[in-house]
Amino acid sequence: MxxxxxxxxxxxxxxxxxxxxxxxxxxxxxxxxxxxxxxxxxxxxxxxxxxxxxxxxxxxxxxxxxxxxxxxxxxxxxxxxxxxxxxxxxxxxxxxxxxxxxxxxxxxxxxxxxxxxxxxxxxxxxxxxDEAEKDFLDNTIKEIIEKGKKGYFIHLKTGIKIKNEHVRINETVRVHLPIPQKAQQISNIKILNTSQTAKFISPETYPQRTIFFEEQLKENESFTVEYSYENHVKYVNPDFNKVLKRQPKFHTNEWLPQINFSPFLIDLATEIVKDEKNPLLKARKIYDYITQNVQYSYVRPYVSIVNIPEYGAYNLKGDCGVQALLFITLCRIVGIPAKWQSGLYVTPYGVGPHDWAQFYIEPYGWLFADLSFGGSAYRAKNERIWNFYFGNLDPFRMVANSEFHYDILPEKRFLRSDPYDNQVGEVEYLDKGLSRNEFDVIMDIIDVHEI
Structure with missing residues (x-):
């Protein structure tokens, strides 16, 4: 599907x-x-x-x-x-x-x-x-740069509730909720509680990890999962002069229909990197182009955008996911391994969906790039944070997805409301899938503290 x-x-x-x-x-x-x-x-x-x-x-x-x-x-x-x-x-x-x-x-x-x-x-x-939240993030990044690492314990309750006008009492409903996956920065994941007994939980390393429920729908019923995890980040200050000549070729392929090496994007990538040979400098040129030129913008549902990276490049606007996917596609075109990460951004002040990218450079391995956070820092003339988000992340992420456009388990019977990513969940009856406008999202912070 x-x-x-x-x-x-x-x-x-x-x-x-x-x-x-x-x-x-x-x-x-x-x-x-x-x-x-x-x-x-x-x-x-x-x-x-x-x-x-x-x-x-x-x-x-x-x-x-x-x-x-x-x-x-x-x-x-x-x-x-x-x-x-x-x-x-x-x-x-x-x-x-x-x-x-x-x-x-x-x-x-x-x-x-x-x-x-x-x-x-x-x-x-x-x-x-909330200046306090801005100061909190700024101070956190400052400490990561100075001390070299930072870790946080995060405890959340997330879920969905079908809106009243779309509730069908006693009918079978199938629900997939995103949950943390084991990732470079994510460890010690615990599923603490669920509103119903889960029928299936994806393996910890599955690229789009979910917990799955299948129930006869009751009146006023919510589907929730409570979990905790740790996020540990280490600061990396990659040196262009230490990049190895030999670089890997994994994650440099197209992944249709969205990671598509169209003539337009090939031309754009070539124009951005020009004659540069150093892969770290090429990635930095792509990061700079997007953060300096692509304006942050809410966008319509991804399912309605035929080519997401081209949408960002043609219109020079897009949300965090559009910018991340444009970065990934341009990196792959010029031979730099790049892939997706997404889930939630969680601080003591709030929680919400977010997307970002990873790219691979020897001898450093997988590095991070948060284009929308980096672009915001650039527009605010905060060069330190702009530079930080090329190579690094803050410790306030819940990673549910490490690949873009990947099946969830068990597979949905109908087209997903978001066929590419899964940050809030998917819902379907036996005869139809529900769109994002037909259910409410539950995101409750229970605990966020430094460890």
Whole structure:
């Protein structure tokens, strides 16, 4: 169910034209006409997926220009129509055409407030910025650099609860929840408690590790898992002059459909690294390009983006995962082993999903790259933290996934709400899968302390 290699195939020209114009109803009708013709199986899969993708887009882009303007003016003082137009042009407000109208994404306003450098100063109700959390991370990184290492014990309770309008009492529901995997920085993992008896728990080293439940759904039922683990990081200050000439070739291949060495990305990678031969310097050039040029932005569900790295490179915007996958793809194109890590970012102040990358350089082994944290530091003119996140990570990560686009166990019967990554969980009934908008996520911090 999770094989999406057909996404490398293009759509028929007339279908593409309608999709680009946002004429989704007409595109769906035309897709049905194509599906009745004698076409290849790959094209059938691609066309059926496009109908699903259209539904995702229609569910994600829900505000007209006037509705978006009203929402912005409710929150931001002296906000004008011209400003909204300019924020569209400057990549702050995500939008597409749907049936002849400009439609804005669900989180367009959250993104403007989070990313724009001055808008937050004009909020009618000022959002409290937690300087303590920023200072906490800054001081932690300072200590890691000075002392060379740091470790944390983390205890969480995570899970999902199906929203009332999607609850089917007494029907079989299948739930996969992400849990910590054994990784370079993660050890001493303990599953402490579960809301129901687990039917299956993936091995500790499985690339997308989950705990699986299958139950007859009861009223007001949640599915949760409580676990603890340790995160130990050691500071690395890689020296370009100590890099070995002989470098490995693992994790330098394509991984379709997303890690795709397209002509556009090959050209971009070549332009970034130019004639550089040192693999560490090549990786640093790619890191610098992304952190300096790709603006952080919330994005629509990954399942609706046909080529995620190209989306980041063409639009010069993207969230942590888009930036990490662009880094991985560009590194692999120039022969540097690179792979995915993702899960949660957890501090005493909060918890939430996050993605980052790893890359391999002899004699140092696997190093880390957090493009979105690094980019934030670069924009804040904090060179120390910008440099830190090339090669290093803070100790506040829960690693659930070490590969991008990998099956979960047991395999889902229907397409995953996120077929590429798993940070919050997956839910399905016996006759359909649930989208991310059909269930709530539970993330409770029980304990975070230094060890």
């Amino acid at each position: 999770n094989d999406l290699d057909f996404l490398t195939a293009d759509l028929p020209e007339d279908v593409n034209n309608l999709i680009y114009c946002g004429k989704f109803e007409e595109a769906s009708r035309l897709i049905d006409i194509y599906l009745a013709r004698n076409i290849s199986n790959v094209l059938k899969q691609r066309l059926n997926f496009e109908k699903y993708r259209i539904d995702v887009l229609k569910n994600e882009y829900i505000y007209t220009f006037e509705e978006a303007l009203d929402l912005a003016q409710e929150k931001i003082e002296d906000f004008t129509r011209q400003e909204l137009q300019e924020l569209k042009d400057q990549r702050y407000a995500d939008w597409i055409y749907i049936e002849g109208r400009e439609m804005f994404g669900r989180r367009f306003l959250d993104n403007i407030i989070k990313v724009h450098p001055t808008i937050k100063d004009r909020l009618r109700i000022k959002e409290k910025e």
